[in-house]
Amino acid sequence: MPPSDLSELRAICRDLRADIIEMLCLAGSGHPGGSLSAVEIMVSLFWGALRHDPANPEWLERDRLVLSKGHGCPALYAAMARRGYFPREELWNLRKTGAMLQGHPVRSFTPGVEACTGALGQGLGVAQGMALAAKIDHAPWRVWCILGDGEIQEGSIWEAAMSAGKYRVDNLVAILDCNGGQIDGSTAEVMDLEPVLDKWRAFNWNVIDVADGHDLEALLSAIGDAIDTRGKPTLIVARTVKGKGVSFMEHPCKWHGVAPTREEADRALAEIRGGGGA
Numbered sequence: 001m002p003p004s005d006l007s008e009l010r011a012i013c014r015d016l017r018a019d020i021i022e023m024l025c026l027a028g029s030g031h032p033g034g035s036l037s038a039v040e041i042m043v044s045l046f047w048g049a050l051r052h053d054p055a056n057p058e059w060l061e062r063d064r065l066v067l068s069k070g071h072g073c074p075a076l077y078a079a080m081a082r083r084g085y086f087p088r089e090e091l092w093n094l095r096k097t098g099a100m101l102q103g104h105p106v107r108s109f110t111p112g113v114e115a116c117t118g119a120l121g122q123g124l125g126v127a128q129g130m131a132l133a134a135k136i137d138h139a140p141w142r143v144w145c146i147l148g149d150g151e152i153q154e155g156s157i158w159e160a161a162m163s164a165g166k167y168r169v170d171n172l173v174a175i176l177d178c179n180g181g182q183i184d185g186s187t188a189e190v191m192d193l194e195p196v197l198d199k200w201r202a203f204n205w206n207v208i209d210v211a212d213g214h215d216l217e218a219l220l221s222a223i224g225d226a227i228d229t230r231g232k233p234t235l236i237v238a239r240t241v242k243g244k245g246v247s248f249m250e251h252p253c254k255w256h257g258v259a260p261t262r263e264e265a266d267r268a269l270a271e272i273r274g275g276g277g278a
Contacts, residue, residue, distance in 0.1 A: 009047055009216050012082065013039050017245045017272045019078040019091055025265035027095040030103060033255040034148060035074040037179040037213070037240040042079040044219040045144060049227065054084040057111040063141050064114045064130050068123020069148030069177060070104035071257070077101050077110075085112040121154025123147065124174060128164045131172040131233075142227070145174045150182025153191040158203075164233045165204030172233040173226045178213065179242040181253040196237060206234040213238030245272055 016039050024030040046052070051063040067076050074094065081088045086100060093099040100110055104118030114130070117123045127145035134141050151157065164172055176196075184190050193199075200207045206229045208222045219238065226234035242256070243249030246268040249260075260268060 005047075006216055009043050012047065013043055013216075014245070014272055016043065016075065016078040016082065018269055019081070019088070020074045021246070021260060021265050021268045021272065023074055023077070023091045023094040023101075024259040025262060026092050027103075028259055029095060029257075030074060030259050031071040031257045032074075032246075032249060032260065033181060033242040033253070033257075034069060034072040034177065034179060036244045036246065036249065037242050038069075038072050038075040038146065038177045039078075039244065040214045040216055040219055040240075041146060041175055041177060041238055042075050044216060044223055046079045046083050048220050049223045050144065051141060052083075052112070054080075054112065057085060061139070061141055064127070064143045066115045066123045066127040066130070066143065066145045067105055067117055068127070068145055069120065069151050070116075070118025070123070072146070072148070072177070073101075073103070073105050073118075076105065076113075080110075080112050086110070120148070120151040121156040123151075124157050124160040124164075127174070128160050128169055128172055128233075131164075131169045132167065134171055135169070142171045142173065145172070147174055147176045148182070149176060149178045149180065149187050149193055149196075150190070152176065152193060152196075153187070161200065161203045161205065168204075168231050169233045170230050173223070173236065174233070175236045175238055177240055178237050179240040179244075181242040181251070181256060183253065183256045185253055200235045200237075204232050206232050208234065208236045210236060210238045213240035214244055247271060 020035050053059045094101045095103045105113045107113045115126050127143045131143040210218050222236045249255045
């Protein structure tokens with residue numbers, strides 16, 4: 001979308017953050033930190049680069065989006081509901097037995113979900129397989145994969161990164177939601193990722209560093225550069241804030257996997273509706 005639409009996109013980000021808080025509160029479980037950090041990434045894709053048709057989720061020429069950090073699915077679900085894949089009311093059934101929206105994405109349950117994810121470290125390999133299939137079929141679609149920074153401590157990520165670079169899978173774009181935290185603490189303390197840019201470049205990836213992963217204009221520009229890249233896959237490193245948009249959730253790893261109480265949710269919603277997350 002052009003820069004003139006940025007104010008509308010920021011308003012959508014606020015709405016999605018409010019829906020994430022409400023659905024997690026009603027569910028009584030889930031992952032607010034990494035869902036809130038990924039909101040601008042989701043908006044940049046669903047309102048920007050993604051070729052998709054909510055009325056026809058199985059459209060053969062659609063782009064594929066793999067949320068490898070599957071625990072961040074509240075952000076995915078909120079965006080998909082807003083785009084019309086399913087009624088917004090489904091959000092309030094998050095994590096209920098048999099509901100359309102499970103605690104991690106399930107392809108057979110949710111229209112528009114491309115892969116069952118959340119067993120961390122597997123999504124990039126799945127996305128690369130899809131991208132290679134598109135190349136073999138001479139198909140026009142692209143594959144997008146959202147990774148978590150704690151997740152890329154997994155060895156399987158690096159196997160996929162190495163082979164995607166070898167085979168020059170340039171219709172594959174990975175976006176790293178680099179929020180600096182995971183369930184056990186900061187990524188720097190658990191298993192430091194740096195120098196993350198150099199590591200991916202060494203695997204023959206085009207690497208784009210977005211210093212503020214909540215800057216929609218910067219994200220959209222990086223995504224445009226990724227689409228224009230030929231001969232190698234692209235990694236966009238989006239430097240985000242865990243729990244973005246809710247002051248008491250920002251940064252502490254406590255909020256990786258703890259749902260807000262009703263009182264905490266009401267405080268968070270008041271902040272967001274007052275302009276948080278812009």
